[in-house]
Amino acid sequence: MESQDFNFEQNDVFDQRFIERENVKRHKLKPSIEKLYRCDVCEKTFVHSGNLKRHMLTHTGEIPHRCNVCEKTFFQSRNLKRHMLTHTEEKPHRCDVCEKRFSHSSNLKRHMLTHTKRKPHRCVICDKRFNDISNLKTHMLIHTKEKPHRCDVCEKRFNHSSNLKRHMLTHTKRKPHRCDICDKRFNDISDLNTHMLIHTKNKPHRCDVCDKTFTRYGNLKRHMLIHTVKQ
Known part of the structure; x- marks a missing residue:
């Protein structure tokens, strides 16, 4: 009896197609989940009552979870818990x-992408690339002027x-973030973090061309123009 050559590659393709067809069949057999909870304002429906309760806050404007340190408010308690880490410095x-x-x-x-140098999100207008999709969305507003x-x-x-939240502090005159060394106060935690580099003498932003270091990323960007002009 004449033996037949067995093509593993073709067999793998067949197996994959078979698995995909079976997955589709099983998906069709799953009963559709009924959304029992309906918003009386916009008629949007939800599977869980908790999701409806959170959704209702978008209509009432209520933001129930408040930070005791800086009075920033949040819709969800888990977001407040994450925010509190900025004050504890944990x-x-x-x-x-x-x-x-x-x-x-x-x-x-997001930080790990700075080591891999991967920037998977590209602006379709100017080709600038970003590590994070949220940064790309913010960048797109530059083009739309929105x-x-x-x-x-x-x-x-x-x-x-x-940016709006930081701006609002200029009206309230509140500066909730204080430097423990010199008592200078700031509207925004990021400004305080940058200020602290003055005391620590830390300059985390390094020029890839001449190895000069800077406390602020903006200063590094301006410095890079020197090398661009030379080229």
Whole structure:
């Protein structure tokens, strides 16, 4: 009896197609999940009552969870818990490459892309690339000139909600973030973190061309123009 050659590659393709067909069959057999909870305002439906309760806050404008330190408010308690790490300075997530620490795992994941140099998200207009999809979305507002976030006091508009929040502190005159060394106060935690580099003498931003270091990333960017002009 004549033996037949067995093509593993073709067999793998067949197996994969078979698995895909079976998955589709099983998916069709699954009963559709009924959404029992309906919003009386916009008629959007939800599977769980908790999701409906959180959704209702978007209509009432209520933000029930408040930070006791800086009075920032949140819709969900888990977001408040994450935010509290910025005040406690607890940073449980550590980068295995440079040992830099982060308060949130999502920040660590974004940071890891700086080591791989991967920037998977590309602007279709100017080809600029970004590590994170949220940064790309913010960048796109530069091209569209859209500024959807408006200050209720002076009607100044901003392209990002975080910029509006920082701006609102200029009206309240509140500066909740204080330097433990010189007592200087700041509206925003990021400004305080940058200020602290003056005391620590730390300059984390390094020029890849001449190895000069800077405390601020913006200073590094301006410095890079020197090398660009020389080229």
